[in-house]
Every structure is written in C-alpha cells, then in structure tokens.
Amino acid sequence: MNTQATEFDLIARYFNRPVPKDMLGGGDDCALFSVPAGKQVATSTDLLLEGRHFFSDVDARTLGHKALAVNLSDLAAMGASPIGCLLGLGLPSMDPGWIEKFAEGFYALAAEHHCHLIGGDTTRSLNGITLSVTVFGVVDPLHAMHRRAAQPGDEIWVSGYLGAADIACRMLAGEIPTQPELLKKIRHALELPVPRVALGQALARHAHAAIDVSDGLLQDLGHILKASGCGAQILESTLPIHRDLLGLPAHLLRRAALAGGDLYELCFTAPVSAHAVIDEIGRELSIPLTCIGTATLLNDLQVVDAAGCIVPDLPAGFDHFRM
C-alpha cells in the first residue's frame, strides 16, 4: 500500500463513526440498510463543486453542514424520514484539520436528523474540492409529496422567511455593497441552512405538492405548477421577508424574495380544508408558515402587488452559486 492510500485511510478514519446494528456501514463493498414494511425508499444526490457551489475559502465545518443540509432538504420536500447517507469526497490535498472540521459539521447535522453516514468514496482531486452526497429516507408511498400533486384551488404556502441567503450571497460575491452589521446577522442563512425535515414529515399527510426552495421561490414553485398542470397567483404583500432586510431597497427585496435561491425552506400546496391543521403544525414546530397565494386553473404564474396589479418583468431564476 502506497503513501497516498495511507493518507486517504487516515481521512476515512474521520468518517468511521458507528452505525445502528441493522445497518452495515463503511468498509465493505456496499453499505446495507433495512426498510420498514410498507415504506418506500426516498433518495436524492447532489454534486457540489468548489468555485461553483461554494467559495474556495468556505469554513470546513460550515461546508460539512451545508453539503448534508441541501440533501436532507430534498428528503424534507418529499415528507421522508432520513435514515442514512453516503459521502463522496474528492480533495486536492490532505489537511487533517480541515477534514476533522468538515466531519464535525457533517456529523453534527447527521446526528440531529438520525441520518447515519454508512459509506462513501474518498479520492484525490486534481482540481479543487468535489463533494457528492446521497441521502436515503423512508416514506409512506400514500403520503409522499410529489411535485405533480398540486390542484387548482390549493393554497400555496412557504415556511420560514425569505431573502436572507440571497442578500448574503450577493454581498459576499461583491454584487451589492456589503453592510457588515447586516451581513453578520444574515450570513448563517446562506451557510447554515436548516433543512425542514420534521416539517416535511408533519406536512406529508395534509399537503399535496412540495418542493424545497433551492433555485428561487418562483422557479421552484414553477416546477410544481408545470408538473401539476396548473397556475398560481401569489400575493406579494404576504411574502414573509426576513425582518433584518426590511431597510433594503424594494427592488432588491423583491428579487431576493421571489428569485433568491439557496434557501431550503419548503414551498407547498394544500387544500383550503387543511389550513387550520397546517397553522397548528407551524405552531407546534415553532416554524412560521405563511399562506402566500392560490393555485389556479389558468396555466400561468402571476405575482399581484399591494395595489392589486400584476407585477410585470418578474425577476429571473437563480443565477449565481447554487447548491
């Protein structure tokens, strides 16, 4: 075994925490896990590349958190319960301190959501850091929230607050002037997104369609509408803008709220009859849930401003770094 293999064996040690008895973790050709009777496996994968999905100088712990968070967010949008994950890690060099911090960030979020790291692949990369995360969850097939399940008349909801990740990303990228005090308050929204896993599970029995807002509210809601063959009217005045942003110019706020990505809140549709129970779910989980509009028969996505006029020239979809 050559030196290089030994180095990467060392890396593997940081990712070798024990897994439950009914699973087989790393160190074999495959990982193994069980699925309760009647459930389906939900799975999703994301490829994250340095310079494209994260800044080269990103904090390692933060990156470990985010790499898993964006995948857990996909399970959340399906209403699935996480059970395990695989990590592919391509690294240009061996920095044990960096690896240790990355592993800490990854494992902390994994533990919080009972999502066991059961395998992966480690290799030397010639060109920057490359991450590949695959998550597995289980879901009752009758209650999985498919994108195609929205119905005209459904209310459209969004969790949490809008805009902070987009404004933070634009400040860090130098696209808009940095306000240091504001950036300090909001950059965690970009770097440490909270996947809405418990919310997704709670909604699964009541909501129709759901998606996580990774590419911007309009674009992601658009995916639901296209798959479901319906349209929507969104009331701009109801959009839950992040309160720390309220002093910013209106055009920045509109763009951040409607087109800002990297958000990982859930956008979902549910019948009007479920309004009260959804309000109750939000209260129980202490997650703000806001009804922002209605799905329509007309195959078009309209945003209506405070004066009752349709907003022309809606901001385009997400166009900077995307996870």
Added chain:
Amino acid sequence: MNTQATEFDLIARYFNRPVPKDMLGGGDDCALFSVPAGKQVATSTDLLLEGRHFFSDVDARTLGHKALAVNLSDLAAMGASPIGCLLGLGLPSMDPGWIEKFAEGFYALAAEHHCHLIGGDTTRSLNGITLSVTVFGVVDPLHAMHRRAAQPGDEIWVSGYLGAADIACRMLAGEIPTQPELLKKIRHALELPVPRVALGQALARHAHAAIDVSDGLLQDLGHILKASGCGAQILESTLPIHRDLLGLPAHLLRRAALAGGDLYELCFTAPVSAHAVIDEIGRELSIPLTCIGTATLLNDLQVVDAAGCIVPDLPAGFDHFRM
C-alpha cells in the same frame, strides 16, 4: 430561467428514460423505490474525476459504461441484485453529441442489469468532468457476502482472467512499450469491464466473503483477510493470467496479476465443501472460476511460487489511475 439552465435541461433530457411503475424517477425532489419484504438495500457510491480516474480523451460511450460498471461491481461483490442508480454529472461544457454517447453507454449497461436510472444532479463544472454514481440493490441479509466472513480453511477463488486491464493501462500511460496488436486485444478489459452481477448473486448462498478486484488482487484480498482476522496462501502457478499476455516478461505478468487494478473480477472465499457447486456455477454462467489458494490461521498473506518458495517483495498495491 437563464440560458445555462436551459442547456442543462437539455442534458437532463438524455437521462429521462421511463422507469417501472413502482418507482418515481427524475424530476422530483427525491426518487422513490420499493424493497421486497425481508430484503435489505445494498448501496455504494463512486466519485470519478477526469485526469485521475479516466483519461481526458476517453470515449464518451466507454466512460458511460465504466462509470456504472464499477458500481455494479460493488453490488456484485455483495451478492446483491441491482434495482436502480443515481447519476451526478459535472461537465465543463455542453456537447450534445458527447452527452448522447455517454448516456448510450450508461443506459446500455443499466438495461442489461435492470438497474434503472431514477435520479441525479447535473451541474456545470469549472474543472474537468466529474462523475458520481450511486447504485442500489437488494440482498437477502442472511446471504450478503461481507468482507469479514472469510474463515481459515476457506478456499480462495477468483473469476475471469488477470492482468489485461493493468497492462493496457500501463501501455496507454506510456509506462511500458505499447504493442499495438496486443493493446487492441486487451484494452476493452480496461475500458469495458464486465461487472460480475449474476455471478455475485449465484455465489451469495455458497461463498463466505467476497470483494471486487478494483485495487489489485493482493490489496483487495488483503481487505478480506484483515476484516476476517485470517491470512492466506496463494499459489502463483494457479493464477489465471489472461492468455493474450503470456508472451510478456515474467515480472510484468506477476505485477499485473497480483497488483493490477481496474479488473472488476470477484475474489471470494468459500468452504471446501462448496467447491463442486462453485465449479458448477462457473460452468452455468460460462465464467472461469479458479481456486488460487487457501485462507489460513496465520495472519499473513503469502504467495508461493512454482518451486514452492514464498515470493519475497510482493508488488505494491494499485498506484495509477483508479476507478
């Protein structure tokens, strides 16, 4: 939606073939699949980087085949039956012809093994082609071939023939002189490896431990021995060297057979009592299966040459491109 997104939507079209009714394929937050009662899910992931795991000018169809083949080989080594896969694809530019050929190579092998492509992630890469493939299979937990399951006294077997992929890779890399006629005969062993999926399933009820030979016979067998806490004696004269290589110098053959990677044959251990049934499995599947030695109590891996002497200075593990 910007131009870039549209380009990548086009890419996604090449990977949008239908999936069986009990699965949910691409275009939602997660893919979904079912697992028969009593079975476990076996899963494995590989990260493949341009310049490290494949040459930059590799044929796209070949790369599509190999990216899936190396993962199917992991399922084979567990004795699992493939059911689906995810593909992460990072590309520096958009060449529809390249994508189409890659998809052809990938889908042809996927169809052969009933391994449905059910999801993935596509992104623009700033630094060369990046591939991430995750496969899923199902396996009876009582018969999964774990690395830790070898027992002293087990016979050690290998499928197929040894050395061709290693010699082809060294010729292509310029490490040894190229013999054009020979290279023509053997390069398919490197570029179009055949995952031993049916063999793995057939062996699962009879073999103890198994691994696929991706990093070299000694190194991979070493993983089994280490995990199982035993040793082995290998008889060099029994090694099934690829017949086209037999004119090459003995030191090249020894290194290719014992340390050559990128092979994707199965190395497995089984009790002596299973010898006849394993011979029969090889005949039924028309796959050469060769008994090459025995697992021992002594915690050491020895290769015994034709004169009955222990070979000193065994070749080191795999040290060039690896999948």
